[in-house]
Every structure is written in structure tokens, then in C-alpha cells.
Amino acid sequence: MRTLYRNADILCRGENGWYLLKNACLGVNGAVFDYVSETPPEGGPYDETVDLRGKLVMPGLINCHTHAPMVLLRGVGSDLPLQEWLFKKVMPIEDKLFEDEMRVGTELAAMEMLAGGTVSFSDMYFYPHVTADVIDKVGMKANLNRPVQAFDPNEKACDNRRVKEAVAFYDAYNGAADGRILIDFCIHAEYTCNEEVTRYLADIVREKHGNLHIHLSETEREHEECRNKYGKTPARWFADLGAFDSNAFAAHCVAVDADDVALLREKGVAVVHNPTSNMKLGSGFAPVQAFIDAGLTVALGTDGAASNNNLNMFEEMHLSAILHNGLTQDPTVMKPGSVLDMATVNGAAVQRRAGCGEIRVGNRADFIALDMLRPHLTPCLDAQALLVYSAQGSDVWMTVCDGRVLYKDGEYLTIDAERVYHDVARVTEKLYG
Numbered sequence: 001m002r003t004l005y006r007n008a009d010i011l012c013r014g015e016n017g018w019y020l021l022k023n024a025c026l027g028v029n030g031a032v033f034d035y036v037s038e039t040p041p042e043g044g045p046y047d048e049t050v051d052l053r054g055k056l057v058m059p060g061l062i063n064c065h066t067h068a069p070m071v072l073l074r075g076v077g078s079d080l081p082l083q084e085w086l087f088k089k090v091m092p093i094e095d096k097l098f099e100d101e102m103r104v105g106t107e108l109a110a111m112e113m114l115a116g117g118t119v120s121f122s123d124m125y126f127y128p129h130v131t132a133d134v135i136d137k138v139g140m141k142a143n144l145n146r147p148v149q150a151f152d153p154n155e156k157a158c159d160n161r162r163v164k165e166a167v168a169f170y171d172a173y174n175g176a177a178d179g180r181i182l183i184d185f186c187i188h189a190e191y192t193c194n195e196e197v198t199r200y201l202a203d204i205v206r207e208k209h210g211n212l213h214i215h216l217s218e219t220e221r222e223h224e225e226c227r228n229k230y231g232k233t234p235a236r237w238f239a240d241l242g243a244f245d246s247n248a249f250a251a252h253c254v255a256v257d258a259d260d261v262a263l264l265r266e267k268g269v270a271v272v273h274n275p276t277s278n279m280k281l282g283s284g285f286a287p288v289q290a291f292i293d294a295g296l297t298v299a300l301g302t303d304g305a306a307s308n309n310n311l312n313m314f315e316e317m318h319l320s321a322i323l324h325n326g327l328t329q330d331p332t333v334m335k336p337g338s339v340l341d342m343a344t345v346n347g348a349a350v351q352r353r354a355g356c357g358e359i360r361v362g363n364r365a366d367f368i369a370l371d372m373l374r375p376h377l378t379p380c381l382d383a384q385a386l387l388v389y390s391a392q393g394s395d396v397w398m399t400v401c402d403g404r405v406l407y408k409d410g411e412y413l414t415i416d417a418e419r420v421y422h423d424v425a426r427v428t429e430k431l432y433g
Contacts, residue, residue: 001047003028003403008052008369010036011059011383013345013358017337020383026057028365031178031402036361054373055397056383058340059357060119060366061313062347065213065251065272065301067125069097069105071112072427073306082219082281082307090306094126096431102130104423110138111415112311114407116393117368119400122249122272122301122351124186124213128169136177139406139414141366143351144173145186145213150197157200167204180402182211182351187243189215190226190234195241202242211352212243216250219283223255235260244269249350251301252277253291254284261287261294270297270350273342275319277303288324289333299347300339312393317343321388336384365403370395 005026027035077089120141128144135142146166174183244267251272324334348357355363399407
């Protein structure tokens with residue numbers, strides 16, 4: 001199936017950054033882009049032509065750190081610091097979550113993400129096979145994992161069922177759904193895992209050439225307690241156990257020090273910035289400019305809906321730009337183009353998805369169209385600035401993944417929204433009634 005989208009303004013990226021094609025054409029052949037130009041194509045008939053007049057097309061957004069089914073915990077434990085929020089409020093409810101709840105939560109999260117322009121996400125949560133099955137049907141992309149924890153400091157790696165489940169999940173699902181589903185490995189955090197289990201899983205990740213997803217130095221408390229316990233920072237703790245000897249990406253990194261940044265650069269560890277969650281939980285501000293100056297790959301994430309409380313990547317872009325400009329008192333620190341990189345091409349790099357994150361011939365056809373006929377998007381004098389400072393997730397008119405339209409003009413084409421809302425009400429009553 002070949003589709004030609006006409007009369008759209010298209011945000012592309014070249015060697016010198018982002019640029020806008022005006023009233024351009026975008027050709028899609030199956031799952032890939034086969035034409036991008038301001039000049040209409042000659043010959044080569046398309047099966048369908050779609051007029052996107054009044055729309056701005058850009059790459060689909062990539063959310064590199066979230067806990068999708070936690071939409072069912074949206075608002076739980078508000079106004080609490082992370083440790084109290086996690087252990088006293090969130091975990092008791094998570095003990096009530098099983099496969100049915102995970103399915104419903106993932107479907108609701110997928111609806112929210114598609115309506116806000118997210119085409120791919122990196123998840124860290126339980127029952128990941130349920131999430132994989134949902135995402136396969138929905139048509140999105142996702143990097144999933146089975147988180148590994150070991151709360152008992154004396155637990156042996158051979159006795160840890162989570163490690164066994166993580167390996168089995170990787171072997172069964174990596175590359176599923178025509179490559180839309182990729183499986184990562186995960187050590188939840190230093191404070192939820194012991195050294196033996198961490199070292200053991202790190203060896204497995206290295207042997208399988210895998211991708212490791214972790215929480216790192218999310219708070220000063222976490223950072224200092226690790227130093228007091230081990231005489232080293234969480235980053236050094238992970239590195240010494242071999243966790244950074246394969247591809248790895250670390251969420252948060254709020255409390256890292258200069259030596260940690262140098263270590264992350266040495267090991268090639270990417271960072272996922274979660275500004276809303278970090279501020280809501282009072283965790284602080286990640287030194288993103290230091291990461292960029294050090295040459296680290298920085299992507300964006302929403303974290304879970306219990307600590308955000310939404311999955312709106314446009315909101316994360318907006319906050320990433322204004323937050324660090326204000327924090328450094330320098331309006332040139334976070335340029336719109338850099339923020340767009342974080343939400344697209346950098347996210348694709350973190351997920352190890354070649355041919356994603358940019359609109360160009362031969363790349364996967366992951367893109368979104370925003371309705372520009374909105375007061376707050378008029379006039380469009382600088383598309384990059386407009387997308388970062390003005391656009392809202394609700395401006396997304398269409399979301400396309402691998403050439404397949406998944407959401408258009410308020411309609412979900414692969415999800416029965418009415419049923420999902422009914423199931424959410426049922427599950428909510430079970431959890432909180």
C-alpha cells in the first residue's frame with residue numbers, strides 16, 4: 001500500500017539541524033517513507049492520496065522512560081517525596097495488580113500516548129508479556145523489560161525468579177511484531193537490588209548484547225545512602241558491577257556529580273530526562289546541560305502517570321526547554337532544536353531503533369500531524385519554537401506508526417475506546433472501591 005500525503009508542512013532534520021518543508025509531499029510505501037519533497041512526485045502511482053492542508057507533520061515522539069500501566073494509579077500519593085510515595089502508597093496498590101489490570105492499564109496508556117503523538121515508549125513494569133501482546137495489537141512500538149529486583153541482600157542470583165523471567169521474556173519476545181517490540185533488560189535501581197544479582201544480570205546483558213534500563217540517582221537521598229553504604233555513588237556502583245559494559249540508559253540522573261557524568265560518558269551510558277516527575281516528587285533538577293556538554297545522548301521520558309500525572313511528551317519538551325533556561329539564567333542553554341532531538345532521534349538511539357526518529361526516505365514511517373488551525377499555533381513564524389513552547393499534546397490530529405494510521409481526528413483505529421473506558425471503571429472499583 002502506497003500513500004501520498006500532500007500539502008503539509010514537514011519538519012525534517014539534516015546535518016545542520018531541523019528545517020521545514022512548506023506545502024510538501026510525503027510518500028509512504030508500506031512501513032517506510034519513499035518520498036519527501038516540496039515538489040510533487042512524477043510518476044509512480046500511489047494507491048491513496050491524503051490532503052494534510054493546515055497540518056504540520058513531524059516525527060513521532062519517543063517516550064524513553066515510563067511505567068505505562070501506572071495510569072491506573074494516576075494521582076496516588078500526591079505531594080509525597082519519592083521514598084514515601086513509592087514504598088507506602090504505590091507498592092501496596094501494585095500488589096493488587098495482575099494480568100487483567102496490566103492489560104487494561106496498558107490499553108489506556110496506549111490511548112493517551114497515541115492521542116498525544118507518541119509512537120514508541122520504553123517501559124519498565126510487571127507482566128511485560130501482557131504489555132507486549134497489547135502493543136502488538138495496537139500497532140505501536142515499545143521497548144519492554146521484566147524489571148529485576150532483589151530486596152534481600154543475601155539473595156543468590158540463582159534463586160532470583162525475576163532474572164529467570166527477564167531472560168525468558170527476552171528470548172520469547174525480542175523482535176516480535178515485525179520488530180516493533182524490542183526487549184531490554186532492567187535493574188530497577190541500586191536501592192532495590194543487591195550486588196550479586198546485579199553482577200549476574202549484567203553478565204547476561206553483555207553476553208546477549210542487550211540494552212539495560214535503570215533508575216539512577218533520582219534523589220539526593222538515594223545518592224547519599226549509596227555512598228554511605230558502599231563508599232561510592234550509584235553510578236560507580238553499577239559500573240563496578242559491570243552494568244555499563246553493555247549498552248545502558250539511565251532514567252533521572254538528578255543527583256549525579258561531575259565524576260559520575262565523566263563515568264557515564266566513558267561508558268557510553270545515555271540519560272533519560274524526566275522533568276515533570278522530578279519536580280512533582282521534589283527530587284530536583286537533572287544537570288542536563290552538563291550531560292549535553294559531555295556529549296551524552298539525552299532523551300526524554302514522562303515516568304509513570306502516578307508521578308507526572310500524564311504521558312504528554314509535548315509537556316516534557318516544554319518543561320525541558322524553559323526549566324533549564326530558568327535554572328541557569330541563560331535563555332540560550334536549551335534550544336528548541338536540542339529538545340526536539342531529545343524527543344525523537346535521541347529517543348530512537350536510546351531504543352536502538354535504526355531508521356527511526358527522522359522523516360527521510362528509507363526510514364520507518366513513524367510520524368504525527370498537528371492541526372495548526374489553532375489560536376495558540378498562529379502565526380507559525382518559527383516551527384521549532386512553536387512545537388516546543390506552544391504546541392500541546394491535544395493538537396495532534398493523526399498518529400502513524402510503521403505507515404499505519406493508529407489515531408486520526410479523535411478516533412482510535414486499533415483500540416475499542418468505549419470498551420477500555422468500561423474496563424478502567426471496573427478495575428478502578430476493584431482497586432479502590
